[in-house]
Amino acid sequence: MSVKIRLSMLAAASAFSLLTSLPAWAEGSLSIYAWADSIAPEAVAKFEKETGIKVTVDAFSSNEDLLTKLQAGSSGYDIVTPSQHFVKIMIDSGLLEDIGASSMPAFQQILPEWQKQWWDPTGNYSVPLAYGNAGFTVNRNLYKGPVDSWKVYFEPSEELKGKIASLAQADEVIPAAQNYLGIPYCSEDPKEMKRVLDLLQAQKPFVAAYSSDNIENRIGGGEVAMHFWWDGNTMRVRRNDKANVEYAMPKEGLVGWLDSYAVPKGAANLDNAKKFIDFMAKEENATIEYNYYGHSSPVKVDASKALYNKENAPELFPTVPVKMGQACSPAAQELVTKVWTQLLQ
Amino acid sequence: MNQRLRLPSWNVLGLLPAQLIMLLTLIIPVGIIILVSFSTRGPYGGFDYVFTTAPYKQILFNEGWSGELEFNPQYLIVVARTVILSLATTIICLALSFPVAYFISLQKTSAKMLLIYLVTLPFWVSMIVRVYSWIIILGNDGVIAKALRALGITNNIGSLLFTDTAMLIGLVYSYIPLMILPVFASIEKLDPALVEASHDLYGSRLTTLRRVILPLCRPGMVAGAILVFVPCLGAVLEPVLLGGGKTMMMGNLIQLQFGAARNWPLGAAISIVLMCAVMIFLLWRGIHAMRKEGRENGA
8 A cells, every 4th residue: 555655656746747847856856768678677676765766767669759759859758768779860969968978987887899889989978778689589389490591581481471470660670671681771772672672572461460569479479470579578588488489590690789878958857867877887786687677788797696698598699690770861761661661551 | 890890799708718728739739730741851850940842742752762753652542541441430330330329229218328338438448458458359369269269160260360350340449439429319319209100101110210210310420420430530559459560541651750750741741631631521511511401491
């Protein structure tokens, strides 16, 4: 009962602070807009206990949703967690706050290979939170064949008709098709993109749904035999739900992503946001986050407490090339949209 | 001239709060949408206030794969699908609502109240939950599939969910209460004496239905049809959740333009076209009804 009351008060308080954003209310609160189920509740509770700052976490389910919300102005959020190519777009469009991340304690925790990458060359706007890749997952009860190439997914055999599912976002699916066809990401050549469209159109009769919700049930429960999906999610559904699934390692390459903490321009609780980012980058908290989220950690974790390793979570240790998704130019984006519109028209 | 200078009368001033709300929540936002639809798209979404009619041209003409501007029916196909699905939904709703409403109107007052309450019950549940429940009903392990399997009729009906049929079922289910209520209201107002009179004049059951009951219930049916048809045009959830996202309706197309496509002006332009289509449809209905009334009064 008391928990319920506290939660509702929290919700009311945060709603109130969002609406009014009075400084007096803003003092002790922090609102986070992150990928669904991406932030460990245990870590959030620990942060609240240590600092007395009230945290609310809302979920988005695609980078585009997040970008649109920030572009529409005053989102009311203090921390957002875009993927690498959207970090670049947001920095370029002036939507993020320069928080001087490269001089924050959190920066020292970032593994060297993820510091000051092309999406944030000064390292001042973002601190990475998790990374992984997009590929496809098969249900081994329904599909026994090989999973070493995108061919089995994009040009499936006859018995898989209506047994394949894709995602609802062009930004996820098209780079994978480009990997398969050997076309560079964000191609501005219409002829190349026409080949992508032809490939996806030929695949369409096999596709049961283009949907990014409820994937666990669809692939784990066997509604479909193959699903476009992510590494860590596959690992979690295999370990936690004992689903007979396998993450494919296509030789043409997986599509890499990395999500970062960033602060939207004009955030009301800038200092609290920085406190939270530093907190989450600490080794013990990063370990809690790693164990909860199940995606690879770009910050140092405590190896003795980390749950996943090469043996029990092969999904997180790809044996094929991983090519990071790019921020497309408007011209290239136009072609991506054209492919997607004509595919679903 | 003098008349124009006269101060507005009190009843006009009394309506001011309502008009203010209309202005702030309807007219100004629509104005903004119109403004965006004539703006230039920003490189990564958003828009700049530079006047252009390109978004409207884009609805019909697009660069082809060879790079030349050509007539492209891709958006018109989506519009046509939306209109056809909405019409089908309206017709099915009408066909199902009439017997239901008639049945309810024949009950005792207490039963009537209960049944009407049951019809409105779905409104208390979130739209997403209502549509989602059909995933569970139509899915591979759903009620229908299990029943058919248990009865030994068929083993292979994995194709129920993620089809156009599933989409149509979802649309009909979502909007049918909006049809039942006005149809019920007009049946309630029907004078039983007229039905009796028709029988007295040797009208058969079919003739009575055709010549007496249906014409008298027309206003309710028209109101219901508008209430179902118009929101159907903007449906977003059903194509995504039940249609499996394989084909778009106009709502999804607009969402795509504001989201992944990062082309807000085009999204706004499509919204305006959708809105104009609805307004033309309603105007046509209105003029039609007014003319008819005029004829009847004149005769």
